[in-house]
Amino acid sequence: MRVVGIAGGPDAGGRTSTAIAAVLAGAAGAGAATDLIELGGAELADVVAAIDAADAVVFGSPVYRATYSALLKTLLEGTERGRWGERTQPLQGKVAATVITGASGHHFLASNDLRNVLAGFFAVQVLSPGLYFDHGGYVDRTTLTDDSAALAASHGAALVDLATAVRGSAALSALVPQV
Incomplete structure (x- = not known):
């Protein structure tokens, strides 16, 4: 499992x-x-290849203007879905978790935007609920609080379980975007 x-x-x-x-x-x-891949310095083709080789993906972004970042939007817009003449579909049959971070709890609904694109546009099985951490979830920039770390770890374990279930289901693995 990757x-x-x-x-x-x-x-x-x-x-x-x-x-x-x-x-x-x-x-x-x-x-x-x-x-872990940081989009800030990564080549799009390399990131798409890493997604293609994975069983599951954790997509994360800070909130900018009430939605996920332009870096993540650029990645998703450059990721084919096997439709309209596209030759690849690196997200097909995959599962994903979402992690959104923001300054306050006011932006937690931004996670819905990312979920909708992954589930609706790419037919990805998205772990529910998505994670949202504001500054209160951190001790400092590189340390989550104990409760936040435990919650994130449980999402990671659940993501592995979901990926195992999807991989074991011919029907779930075969779902493709409708349009």
Whole structure:
């Protein structure tokens, strides 16, 4: 089982990366091999290849203008879905978890935007609920509170369980975007 985390923030090692790393730690505790990719310095083709090779993906972003980052939008817009003449579908048959970070609890609904794109546009099985951490979920920039770390780790373990279930189901693995 391979789980890749995609950090859509502009700063490597920021709060979003910290939260994704905690989810990946939970996935690793459940037996998965994990990798964290920071979009700020990554090549699009390399990130798409990592998604294609993974069983599950953790997509994370800070909130900007009430939604996920332009870096993450660019990745998703550059990821084919096997429709309209596209030759690849790296997200087909995959599962994902979402991690959104923000300054306050006022932006927690931004996680719905990312969930809707993944589930509706790419036909990804998205773990519910998505994670949202505001500044109160952190001790400092690189340390989650104990409660936040435990919650993130449980999401990582649940993501591995969901990926195992989807991989074991021919019907779930075969779902494709409708349009």
